[in-house]
Every structure is written in structure tokens, then in C-alpha cells.
Amino acid sequence: MTDPTRFAGHGVLVTGGARGIGAAVARRLAEEGGRVLVTDRDLPEAEETASALRRQGLAAEAFACDVADRAAVEAAVAHAVAAFSSLDVLVNSAAHCTSDVTLFEDDPDEAWVRDLDITLTGAYRCCRAALPHLAASGRGAIVSVGSVNGVQDFGNHGYSAAKAGLGSLTRTLAGHAAPRGVRVNLVVPGTVRSSAWEGRDDELDAVRPLYPLGRVGEPEDIAAAVAFLASRDAAWITGTSLVVDGGLTAVNTGFRAAVRHTS
Numbered sequence: 001m002t003d004p005t006r007f008a009g010h011g012v013l014v015t016g017g018a019r020g021i022g023a024a025v026a027r028r029l030a031e032e033g034g035r036v037l038v039t040d041r042d043l044p045e046a047e048e049t050a051s052a053l054r055r056q057g058l059a060a061e062a063f064a065c066d067v068a069d070r071a072a073v074e075a076a077v078a079h080a081v082a083a084f085s086s087l088d089v090l091v092n093s094a095a096h097c098t099s100d101v102t103l104f105e106d107d108p109d110e111a112w113v114r115d116l117d118i119t120l121t122g123a124y125r126c127c128r129a130a131l132p133h134l135a136a137s138g139r140g141a142i143v144s145v146g147s148v149n150g151v152q153d154f155g156n157h158g159y160s161a162a163k164a165g166l167g168s169l170t171r172t173l174a175g176h177a178a179p180r181g182v183r184v185n186l187v188v189p190g191t192v193r194s195s196a197w198e199g200r201d202d203e204l205d206a207v208r209p210l211y212p213l214g215r216v217g218e219p220e221d222i223a224a225a226v227a228f229l230a231s232r233d234a235a236w237i238t239g240t241s242l243v244v245d246g247g248l249t250a251v252n253t254g255f256r257a258a259v260r261h262t263s
């Protein structure tokens with residue numbers, strides 16, 4: 001349930017906030033009182049997302065930030081601190097997925113390098129730039145958006161390796177930042193009906209039976225988990241990965257279907 005005061009007075013920066021899960025996170029944290037900098041490499045769409053929030057009386061601004069660009073990341077963090085007086089929450093949602101494991105043997109380096117650079121190194125750049133400000137806030141929290149691709153085989157080798165790397169970065173940074181009062185956690189989504197799946201309803205229908213809870217996720221399912229981990233409700237949680245996948249990775253639906261006595 002939304003608590004309109006949970007992030008009151010918090011400065012929030014969301015990467016990849018223009019669309020999909022990032023936009024849902026921006027909305028959720030703004031609805032809960034946060035002042036949100038919606039950053040994205042697509043500035044016009046980030047502006048649209050932020051202005052839709054402002055029309056509802058919520059506090060949001062847009063800022064151009066490609067997480068592949070260290071200077072742009074540092075400018076976005078500086079802008080959030082200047083605009084909101086503090087930076088309390090960083091949400092790393094931007095990612096890139098082009099690596100195709102069916103092309104593995106002929107893969108050009110570029111797809112692997114780009115997936116790693118945006119999905120893993122991009123989050124690292126944001127954490128590095130934000131950490132001093134999150135430490136100064138006294139209630140700083142980082143939540144990154146991982147993927148079930150980081151814990152099981154779902155193809156897309158470069159993207160998946162990057163998502164697995166986010167788990168490691170989360171734990172290492174949790175240890176480094178804990179003495180300064182900053183918590184660092186990861187949300188691990190299964191399939192989520194975001195703009196990334198636009199025009200692919202047939203595939204979403206095909207994967208639905210793999211989900212024990214009977215549906216794929218919505219961006220709001222992930223935003224709720226991000227909000228929890230970023231909030232004081234998670235004050236004693238750091239370095240953890242919260243799987244939000246409708247039971248996909250916990251329940252072996254194929255085995256259950258094949259073996260009668262498990263039903």
C-alpha cells in the first residue's frame with residue numbers, strides 16, 4: 001500500500017526512468033513523497049514522465065543521463081543534490097540487452113561490451129558518483145534492478161553476466177557503505193510487461209504458464225519491492241537480492257508437469 005509520507009523530503013534519482021520499470025519506480029517514490037529526478041538517455045520521454053507526475057501535484061524533474069557517460073552521470077547526481085538539497089535514494093534501472101547467445105560463436109565483441117558497459121558499469125558509475133551524497137544524507141539507500149537472467153540461464157549471455165555482476169557489486173558495496181549508513185540492495189525481477197516487451201504479447205502469453213502465480217509481472221510489482229528496499233521499512237536490510245518473479249525461479253514447473261506424484 002502506498003504511504004504518502006514514506007519518502008517525504010527524500011531526494012531520489014532514478015536511471016532509465018523514462019519508461020517501464022524505471023518510470024513505475026519514479027511514480028511510486030513520488031507518490032510516497034519523494035522528490036524524483038527522472039533520468040534517462042531519452043530526455044523527451046523523461047520530460048513526459050516527469051511532467052505527468054507534476055500534473056498530479058507530485059515533485060519530479062527530468063534530466064538527460066546516459067549511464068555509459070561518466071560525466072553525464074556526475075552531472076545528474078550534482079543536479080539532484082542541487083535541486084533537492086540532498087540525495088537519499090539512487091535507483092539503478094537503466095540496462096541494455098543485445099547479446100544473443102544463438103550467435104555466440106560469431107559474436108562481435110561490441111554486443112557483449114555494450115551490455116556490460118550499460119547494465120553493470122553504468123550502475124557502478126552511478127553508485128560511485130552518488131555514494132558521498134548518500135552517505136551525507138544519513139538515510140542513504142541504493143536499489144539496483146537486476147534480473148532472473150543473473151541467476152539462471154535465460155539466454156542473452158552479456159546481459160545475463162552483467163546482471164549476475166550486479167549481485168556481486170551489491171554485496172561488495174553493501175560492505176563498503178554500511179559503516180557510512182548507506183544500504184545497498186538488488187531487486188531481481190522475472191518477466192515484466194514493460195515497453196521492453198512491446199509488440200511481443202505472443203511471447204508473454206507463451207511464458208505465462210511458467211509462472212506459478214499465473215501471470216507475468218507488471219512494472220508496479222517491481223516498483224513496490226524497490227520502494228520497500230529503499231525505505232526505512234528495510235532499515236536492517238543490506239547486501240540482499242530480493243527475487244520478485246511470481247515464483248519462476250523457486251518452483252520447477254517443468255518437473256512438476258512431467259512427474260505425476262509431485263502434483
Ligand SMILES: NC(=O)c1ccc[n+]([C@@H]2O[C@H](COP(=O)([O-])OP(=O)(O)OC[C@H]3O[C@@H](n4cnc5c(N)ncnc54)[C@H](O)[C@@H]3O)[C@@H](O)[C@H]2O)c1
Pocket residue numbers: 015016017018019020021022039040041042065066067068092093094095096118122145146147148188189190191192193194195196197
Ligand atoms: N521487463 C522485463 O521483463 C525485465 C525483467 C528483468 C529485469 N528487467 C530490468 O528492469 C530494468 C528496466 O527494464 P524495462 O523492462 O523497464 O525496460 P524499458 O525498455 O521499458 O525501459 C528502459 C529504460 O532505460 C533507458 N535506457 C536504456 N539505456 C540507457 C542508458 N544507457 N542510459 C540511461 N537510460 C537508458 C531507456 O531509454 C528506457 O527508458 C532493466 O534493468 C531491466 O534489465 C526487466
